[in-house]
Amino acid sequence: MTEEHLPATAGQPPTPEAIMQLGMGYWASKTLLSAVELGVFTVLAEAPDLDGDALREKLGLHARSATDFFDALVALGMLEREDGRYRNTQDTELFLDRAKPTYVGGMLEMSNARLYGFWGSLTEGLQTGEVQNEAKGGGEDFFAAIYADQDRLAQFAGAMTAISAGAGQAIAAAFPWGDYKTVIDIGCAEGALPVQIALAHDHISGGGFDLPPLEPVFDAHVARFGLGDRLRFTGGDFFADPLPEADVLVMGHILHDWGLDEKRLLLKKAYDALPDGGALIVYDAIIDDDRRGNAFGLLMSLNMLIETTGGFDYTGADCCGWMQEAGFRDTRVEHLGGPDSMVVGIK
Numbered sequence: 001m002t003e004e005h006l007p008a009t010a011g012q013p014p015t016p017e018a019i020m021q022l023g024m025g026y027w028a029s030k031t032l033l034s035a036v037e038l039g040v041f042t043v044l045a046e047a048p049d050l051d052g053d054a055l056r057e058k059l060g061l062h063a064r065s066a067t068d069f070f071d072a073l074v075a076l077g078m079l080e081r082e083d084g085r086y087r088n089t090q091d092t093e094l095f096l097d098r099a100k101p102t103y104v105g106g107m108l109e110m111s112n113a114r115l116y117g118f119w120g121s122l123t124e125g126l127q128t129g130e131v132q133n134e135a136k137g138g139g140e141d142f143f144a145a146i147y148a149d150q151d152r153l154a155q156f157a158g159a160m161t162a163i164s165a166g167a168g169q170a171i172a173a174a175f176p177w178g179d180y181k182t183v184i185d186i187g188c189a190e191g192a193l194p195v196q197i198a199l200a201h202d203h204i205s206g207g208g209f210d211l212p213p214l215e216p217v218f219d220a221h222v223a224r225f226g227l228g229d230r231l232r233f234t235g236g237d238f239f240a241d242p243l244p245e246a247d248v249l250v251m252g253h254i255l256h257d258w259g260l261d262e263k264r265l266l267l268k269k270a271y272d273a274l275p276d277g278g279a280l281i282v283y284d285a286i287i288d289d290d291r292r293g294n295a296f297g298l299l300m301s302l303n304m305l306i307e308t309t310g311g312f313d314y315t316g317a318d319c320c321g322w323m324q325e326a327g328f329r330d331t332r333v334e335h336l337g338g339p340d341s342m343v344v345g346i347k
């Protein structure tokens, strides 16, 4: 390569390191996903400072690669090792021990069990525009396929809680709940969002609306927090039925599941169900308006290609525009943390 072909990166010669790291990133990703599947962090939370043999035996692993597996997790910053004994890091102890309420591994469990394999046909999805999950080849609709099996239903609902509990806490803190009395989370899954709002605001009641099979997991999750007297489940289909009425309606990870016509229909139905002055909160990994900053939001949109027939993620400007078309008079976008933002529309 001649000198004029070299990009001027702060006087340093270019290296392929970042390219290779990204390209081979699935090695690290799958190592973590298998560790979550095997319960490495839960075992070490119960019995910290196990040596390699004891840890291997507890996990039922073959001797051949166990040490490489544990030490790779050390090198990836997911375990600590001292004098040959392994323990969780501060983060994995808090977030990847299944026994703790702070566990976020639900999303990783679902990624491991379902998405990891389905993403293997991303190229085909990009070429055909066709869904690549259980519904591939004209099978059942995504939610029908998942909910036909109780274990998959529970795994999916747990994954939703893992990706939504943090956003729920941020929305509990950022939104002026003092001005409102009732909230219904539309497409609530286990109800992670209303639980966080109700925990933070004693005066708020309401609940969640979702397809009927979600009722038992919603009730169990709400009961875990002792909120059964304030949060109730309403079963229904948000396309076929009117939406329940409340001062505030929330749609988290709902709009991105659907094509533009369905997105517009859901926003219109939310508008119709709200009183004057009521609010709709939409939250997702909302893409920055310039579509170059929020990589997670853009990858989430590719995940919608894998998972749905017409879904896609969208920018804050897109969502404000659709809300205004539905009739909302004020709209605003607020960043919540990490890749997540909310769009608020006031009727």
Ligand SMILES: C[S@@+](CC[C@H](N)C(=O)[O-])C[C@H]1O[C@@H](n2cnc3c(N)ncnc32)[C@H](O)[C@@H]1O
Residues within 6 Å of the ligand: 143, 160, 161, 163, 164, 186, 187, 188, 189, 192, 209, 210, 211, 214, 236, 237, 238, 239, 251, 252, 253, 254, 257
């Ligand atoms: C991606 S999940 C989001 C769950 C939750 N809002 C969250 O962010 O954690 C989408 C939810 O929409 C629900 N859903 C899908 N189709 C529905 C329909 N036609 N009527 C009501 N809910 C539906 C699903 O059951 C699921 O709980």
